[in-house]
Amino acid sequence: MRSDPIGPVPVLYLAGWGRSGSTLAESLLDRVPGLVGVGEIKFLWERGVLQNRRCSCGTPLRSCGFWGLVFEEAFGGLPDEETARELDAASRRFRTRHLPGLLLRPDSPPDAERLRWYYETLGRLYRAIATVSGARAIVDSSKFPSYLTALLQSPGLDVRVAHIVRDPRAVAYSWQRHRHDPDAPGDARMPRMHPGFTALYWSAWNLATERIARRSGLPYLRFRYEDLIADPGGTLRAITDLGGVPAAEVPVTDAGEVFVPRTHQVSGNPMRMHAGPVALRLDDEWTRGMPTRHRYLTGAVTVPLRHRYGYKDT
Ligand SMILES: [Zn+2]
Incomplete structure (x- = not known):
């Protein structure tokens, strides 16, 4: 499978706010020949190298054969702890609270010169992923709009943005659920958030994603989780077109159901650990289980973006 990429490495960046279906989208895209889904690379250093959480193949990341080959190719071996800490600290500069500055000038983030070593490391990493996997394009589901600006500075990458959105009421309902995450530190649960905060984040995060992609002139496609479920073939074709790989039926x-093979995704929803048949069924439990006050609050806070994305008041 190994093959050295010629020219810039296409990176299909899966953007969007959490619990919008990006894990499912990435698992489906990983089925397409020419694409490889590698999870949330932004967290590779912290959750992968330093905390040694499990890769989606089930192996602790430092022992995963795929990532071992990638690190060997990129850096001659696994980065030592001090280097991983420095890389993690650099990644943390591309967080939500730095968004206002990054939105104003996405092409020239602060400390561009001081972080040059970091951007060059990322360039080497993504190239090594392409070489080891033999894929033509890499699917990175880091999702942070701010991290897009780091990729833009990294040499040898050709970034395209696939932006997944989902009805904010469904998203808010999902953030309220008690969910188990065997890899989460502490109480092994996925974090929860009040619907009011989810609604604010949903609006700000999605708007920031659109704005950074537009201001940087990146190839961009927005798609809805609901359309991915209703028409997986058509939706995946549009995304693979964006990634520059030939369309393939999944x-x-x-x-x-779709058969999802074992993957090597870093971080993300625990669903990524599941290999085997996955039901393409719309998760609309919120329409039955969401308290009315939460539904109205989320619906009101997310106007007008929600209307623009085609989610009616119901
Ligand atoms: Zn793995």
């Missing part, structure tokens, strides 16, 4: 069984 077979869906009569029962509406």
